[in-house]
Amino acid sequence: MSKYILELKNITKTFPGVKALDNVNFQLKAGEIHALMGENGAGKSTFIKVITGVHQPNGGEIYLNGEKINIKNPNDSKDLGIAAIYQHATSYPHLSVTENIFMGHEKIDSSTKRILWEDMHKAAEKHLQELGAEFDPRRRMSTLSVAQQQIVEIAKAISTNAEIIIMDEPTASLTKTESEDLYRITEKLQKIGTSIIFISHRFEDMYRLADRVTVLRDSQYIGTWGVNEVSNKDLIKAMVGREINQLFPKTEKEIGQEIMRVENLNRKGFFKDISFSLKEGEILAITGLVGAGRTELCESLFGLAEYDSGKIYFENQEVKINEVRDAMKLGIGYLPEDRQEQGLILDWELDKNITLTALDKISKNGWINRKKEKSIAKKLAEKVNVKARSIFDLAKQLSGGNQQKVVVAKLLTSDLKVIILDEPTKGVDVGAKSQIFEIMSDLAAQGYAIIMVSSEMPEVLGMGDRILVMRNGEITAKMNVEEADQEKILEAAMKEKK
Amino acid sequence: MSEKSSENKMSLERIQQIREFSLIGFIVILSIFVQFRNSNFLTMSNIDDLLTNTAILSILAVGMMMVIITRGIDLSIGANLALSGMLTSMLVARYPGLHPIAALLLGTLIGLISGSIIGLLVAKFKILPIIATLGMMNVFRGVTFLISGGKWVSAYQMSDSFKAISTGSIFGINNLILIAVIIYIVFYYFINYTRTGRKIYAVGSSPDSAKVSGIDVTKITWMVYSIMGSLAGLSGVLWVSKFASAQSNTAAGYELNVIAACVIGGISIAGGEGKVTGLISGVLLYGILENALPMINVSPFWQNAIQGAVILIAVIVSALIKRRIGSSNKIRRED
Amino acid sequence: QSGKYALVVKSAGNPFMEKVRDGFSDAINEVGGEVIYKAPAEPTVEAQIIMIEQLITQRVDAIAISANDPDALQPALQKAMNRGIKVLSLDSAVNPQSRMVHVNQADPEQIGRVQIQGIAEMIGYEGQIAVLSATSQATNQNLWIDWMKKELEKPEYDNMELVKVAYGDDLRDKSVSETEALLKSYPNLKGIIAPTTVGIAAAGKVLTDRDLAGEVYLTGLGLPSEMAEYIKNGVCPWMYLWNPIDLGYLAGQTAEALVKEDITGAVGESFTAGDLGQKEVIKAGDGTEIMLGAPFKFDADNIDEWKDVY
Amino acid sequence: MGNNFDNEVALNREIRAEKEFNLKDFFFQWEWLLLLIFIAIHIMNAQLSPYYLNTYTLLDATMTFLDKAFIALSMTFVIIFGDIDISVGSTVALSSVIMAVLYNAGLSMPLAIGVCLLVGITAGFINGILIVKFKELSAVIITLSTMILYRGIAYIILEDQASGGFPMWFNFLGWGYIKTLIPFILIVFVVAAVIFYLLLHKTTFGRKVYAIGNNDVASLFSGVKVDKMKIIVFTLNGFMAALAALFLTSKMGSTRPNIASGYELDVIAMVVLGGVSTSGGKGKMIGVLLSIFIIGFLRYGLGLVNVPSQVILIIIGALLIFSVMVSNLLYGNKSD
Ligand SMILES: Nc1ncnc2c1ncn2[C@@H]1O[C@H](COP(=O)(O)OP(=O)(O)OP(=O)(O)O)[C@@H](O)[C@H]1O
Ligand SMILES: Nc1ncnc2c1ncn2[C@@H]1O[C@H](COP(=O)(O)OP(=O)(O)OP(=O)(O)O)[C@@H](O)[C@H]1O
Ligand SMILES: [Mg+2]
Ligand SMILES: [Mg+2]
Secondary structure (H helix, E strand, O other): OOOEEEEEEEEEEEEOOEEEEEEEEEEEEOOOEEEEEEOOOOOHHHHHHHHOOOOOOOEEEEEEOOEEEOOOOHHHHHHOOEEEEOOOOOOOOOOEHHHHHHOOOOOEOOOOOOEOHHHHHHHHHHHHHHOOOOOOOOOEHHHOOHHHHHHHHHHHHHHOOOOEEEEEOOOOOOOHHHHHHHHHHHHHHHHOOOEEEEEOOOHHHHHHHOOEEEEEEOOEEEEEEEHHHOOHHHHHHHHHOOOOOOOOOOOOOOOOOEEEEEEEEEEOOOEEEEEEEEEOOOEEEEEEOOOOOHHHHHHHHOOOOOOOEEEEEEOOEEEOOOOHHHHHHHOEEEEOOOHHHHHOOOOOEHHHHHHHHHOOOOEEOOEEOHHHHHHHHHHHHHHOOOOOOEOOOEHHHOOHHHHHHHHHHHHOOOOOOEEEEEOOOOOOOHHHHHHHHHHHHHHHHOOOEEEEEOOOHHHHHHHOOEEEEEEOOEEEEEEEHHHOOHHHHHHHHHOOOO | OHHHHHHHHHHHHHHHHHHHHHHHHHHHHHHHHHHHHOOOOOOHHHHHHHHHHHHHHHHHHHHHHHHHHOOOOOOOHHHHHHHHHHHHHHHHHHOOOOOHHHHHHHHHHHHHHHHHHHHHHHHHOOOOHHHHHHHHHHHHHHHHHHHHOOOOEOHHHOOHHHHHHHHOEEOOEEHHHHHHHHHHHHHHHHHHHOHHHHHHHHHHHOHHHHHHOOOOHHHHHHHHHHHHHHHHHHHHHHHHHHHOOEOOOOOOOHHHHHHHHHHHOOOOOOOOOOOHHHHHHHHHHHHHHHHHHHHOOOOHHHHHHHHHHHHHHHHHHHHHHHHHHHHHHHHHHHO | OOOEEEEEOOOOOOHHHHHHHHHHHHHHHHOOOEEEEEOOOOOOHHHHHHHHHHHHHOOOOEEEEOOOOOOOOHHHHHHHHHOOOEEEEEOOOOOHHHOOEEEEOOOHHHHHHHHHHHHHHHHOOOEEEEEEEOOOOOHHHHHHHHHHHHHHOOHHHOOEEEEEEEEOOOOHHHHHHHHHHHHHHOOOEEEEEEOOHHHHHHHHHHHHHOOOOOOOEEEEEOOHHHHHHHHHOOOOOEEEEOOHHHHHHHHHHHHHHHHOOOOOOOOOOEEEOHHHOEEEEEEEOOEEEEEOOOOEEEEOOOHHHHHOOO | OOOOOOHHHOOOOOOEOOOOOOHHHHHOOHHHHHHHHHHHHHHHHHHHOOOOOOHHHHHHHHHOOHHHHHHHHHHHHHHHOOOOOOOHHHHHHHHHHHHHHHHHOOOOHHHHHHHHHHHHHHHHHHHHHHHHHOHHHHHHHHHHHHHHHHHHHHHHHHOOOOEEOOOHHHHHHHHOEEOOOEEHHHHHHHHHHHHHHHHHHHEHHHHHHHHHHHOHHHHHHOOOOHHHHHHHHHHHHHHHHHHHHHHHHHHHOEEOOOOOOOHHHHHHHHHHHOOOOOOOOOOOHHHHHHHHHHHHHHHHHHHHOOOOHHHHHHHHHHHHHHHHHHHHHHHOOOOO
């Protein structure tokens, strides 16, 4: 009857003080893959939560197969054949993978209502295999890596046999190869008739998968295009509202003296024999597949986890980094991988978040000077260009990209020499990404040495001066950016040893 | 690859099993030690006493386990138990003909009502469990004082059939043990093999996730406190029947014993974690301590300290074992 | 002449104390005074201190207290006495510095000795006996147990042996497991003395459940209502307690006498305690007391008339 | 945030750094509600008892609850961590018993007091170390064990005995007045309250406590020494318990192993009614102070008109629930 399987008209959703969706329209054709794009905070996640019944819209209508429907809670949408993979993991860390996949729609014996565990484990194993994952479904969710957890989320959506699957930034924590797996699965789903809404900040994803793309900006519907009908430049302009000339703004700079040197660093079970050196003004990109041990390396460099053996030299002096304070005293800053869990105190105002790393600076004999605190916070928030009303906004009110900028601002409170950035652009929109890169280049030009962990090839090639590739806890290649290309890096990242 | 996955397969279940084994090992060592000091310890009759005396604690512990899994706590169970025990026994004193089953149901019902009030406060009004149950503990206790008017209900006022609830036996097994076993079987099945049971874990493991995946967190929370209340009510009847006396300060502070048994049994206060099998060993260890200390002639002044030390050692040892397994598991992943 | 007379007891919800209160009220009502009854929810001395402060603020004329600790109330009660309030203790005494006089339900020596005499008679002066007490730091109980031990030194008890003093902490569950442990650890046990109401009832229950009537005997101090069942079924042929109504009445009369300044609590004084007749202040340790009388013996013949009273 | 941003000039946007005064936000605070309850209780008490509204009575009343209140000050820090310490009652008993025993063994009183405080510090320090070393165990279970253990040690030391006979001047702590009017304990408490207020709200120490309570991982990543902070706070809590022990012991003139039982729940109730959430990260010292005086005066006032203690129990329980319920309804539950 209708040519759209799902249609939303004039959806409006306000949160106290925030209008997250303003008269948004959207149409999903049966069997298509539809990309939803837009800046951080544009309202994408809110939009899908309206579809799945997590949020109730303040106005507007939803039609499924031409019929007006009313989705009051997540169960309704599940019953209607809609499944979603949310942006922030919705897993149960204490439970097994199987249970995470089947929670709420467990396989039960039709007469006794008894849960059939063995059947479920088998089915889960099958779903995981389809996704190219090798881990056992009896494992506890919390023992999985971020990427593995993401795969479980996907398996969860598939297991409901939904007609419409919504994926909110599923590739954000995946590397290239894993993303490929995901593409394959998505296409397979499309082939059997599933309609898919796909949210991503990666253009790559969109071009590879989507048939059509809808853009939201500042809570408003901007437009829908066929992916092949619209130019990259126009799309960016639609999303950001301005033109971005340079995504990787590498400025001229001077690479100075060696500031840090790592020799044969080992941590049993995580990484071994890591050696590299780092110079002032240099951006050292560390890449590799998920699970290569990059985060663990960073954590040891920052004193969060002890290394077993090896040496670290800082300004040609051997140093021992036992705890975070040691690293901070040396002038090392760390931007963690998970900004919500590790980087921010979500219930706090921006100013307190920003100054948490620099309490010594805003206090005298332990007494906090609020005036000084506010002025430092304001200065830094403006420096990284956070989109906020005031420094008293709560961190949790910001969108992902802006939250990331606040974490960057936290780093800048200290007198740093070395900055370690772990996946700094994960889940960050193009606009914010370019700003973060701009800040990075700026810092490098000012003489800061930067270690950037990233799984994104263009980023690594675009921003890095030198590139380290890790595989299974070891460095498998070191190269200058001039001599690097995608193939070389991939080969080193996937090289089978033994 | 298959080798790797079979190794991984062990991780979740293995950790918990080994933890339980370590606790059981601890129990065995303790038992042997006590047996050495008093040869009456491992006799049938003493084991029977031990189980009978632990039955009520164990029933309460099942309820508490579910509450704790949802990240809650219930400090009101002692007061709830006293209230339903008192009301039921006052009724029994007035109507001696009351059938024991009716008394049990009545006590359970009173407990259910009390528990569902707490559930309402926690689930609907979002009052933190520790506050809601602390407040209601006072209220229940006060109400019990008031309705009893400071009087106790004594053995001679209770009908024989009522007292027989806890002294009687079927197939030579004391009713209390039997009731506890039935409750354990029912809840083992409920927790592990029904959807509602699994939702308890989901709510405790991540309330936010539960909410977005359509689990009615409010309902589950409410249910859990209502079950806890019902079990406390049932225990109230069993208690007054067992001791043939109802006082208004019955079981004061008993909630701490129950919580202690739960945590020894590996129920994590942070929620989401805990198994019935683990709980059984926790309850057993607690019961043995209560039973054994009087039997080995330690000075009464030492009993507290020994009990505290044993609990501390038990939880620390099991934490260390868990940690050991956890870390070797991680290293194993490397190759 | 009216006045405010306060009665502070160990804790709320204790039937014995409710009857003391009745007797106390009777005495005070005779002179048209006002009775203030205070019972803390938990039997702690901290709560009693607060209550005493509140009574001082209310400017009562007399405070009669059954103390949760003999010494810890001293500063509070001395403050009360400094403000002109007459202070006496009953049931469970405070130390002599904290009171003007103590109303003693029965002589501790007598209580201790009579229980040994009772159990000896029951078991035929031969065999092992044990004591099941309240908490290990209950002063009353400890004093009685000391007198029990002294009584046992007499030659007629040569064939009796006190094997253990166990503590049930006045908790039902603990008292039960302690009793069970006694029975198991001492299979030849002949008698149990439980000088505490919760303990004796718990022991009575255990002996009843195990059908040990006639094999292991029980006596001690208990509430008639709690013990009626076990006295009638023979587990506890008899036991002792004093009359709480009389105790309360005597305390009330004493309080009045103090307030009227008929007595000051010095040795040798005497006054008319209403229905109880002439009473004399006698020396007790460093302090003084007024004695109610001998403990009352409850047995199968008289228990029915008492079980509904308290 | 809406549409009021012009994206063309989005770069280097100005971010405000002055707080707008918002009347609604200002009055919409839990502490105001507490203040209302506080006033209501005084009005009620004054209506009920002719003895109540009187400087002496009011000042004297504070003597009845301030000993526990000392612990509430430091317990506030513990609960802001999202932890809990239920061993404080036992710590009071243990430090008091050791002090008394040592004094009676010939130690001078000032030294015995020093030892008392040291015992409290040690007990708290042990709690802290265990909590930091065994993170998987949660503070509840650890302090539950030490609660039983510490009291157990007190029993081993003093068995069924009381110990006392302190010098006269020691009496002053619990019973003394300054200028025959103001209780000494009140003055000490006010000083302590000011110190704790400043510590929590004006120093980096307090800031770090809040940070850890909100997100300990992020705090660690930001260079806060989480473990050290926890040990310090638990040690402080032990110290405050020992301080309370001094006042309580003085009040009783002697001590026993069973004193201060049930203190932990009273203290936790004070802190929680004060608006400090047991899930951590939230709460103000002012709220705790108000709640200390609310509960204290309510208890005292009802006791003054001889309301049976079981009824007081019900009232306190209902007040606890009612006030939290009102705050949830008024201010909404943050997590929802
Ligand atoms: N529960 C909530 N309460 C209040 N405001 C909210 C809530 N959820 C989202 N918002 C606000 O709504 C707006 C849209 O947020 P949303 O998460 O939908 O953005 P998004 O497009 O998914 O961004 P990103 O790409 O960073 O994920 C933001 O300003 C956000 O702060
Ligand atoms: N849940 C886990 N259980 C056991 N070991 C793990 C776990 N997660 C990570 N590891 C170990 O740590 C190593 C690195 O994992 P991690 O995924 O954090 O690496 P990474 O290179 O930082 O990847 P990412 O791209 O996700 O940041 C793994 O090879 C593995 O040995
Ligand atoms: Mg989003
Ligand atoms: Mg990583």
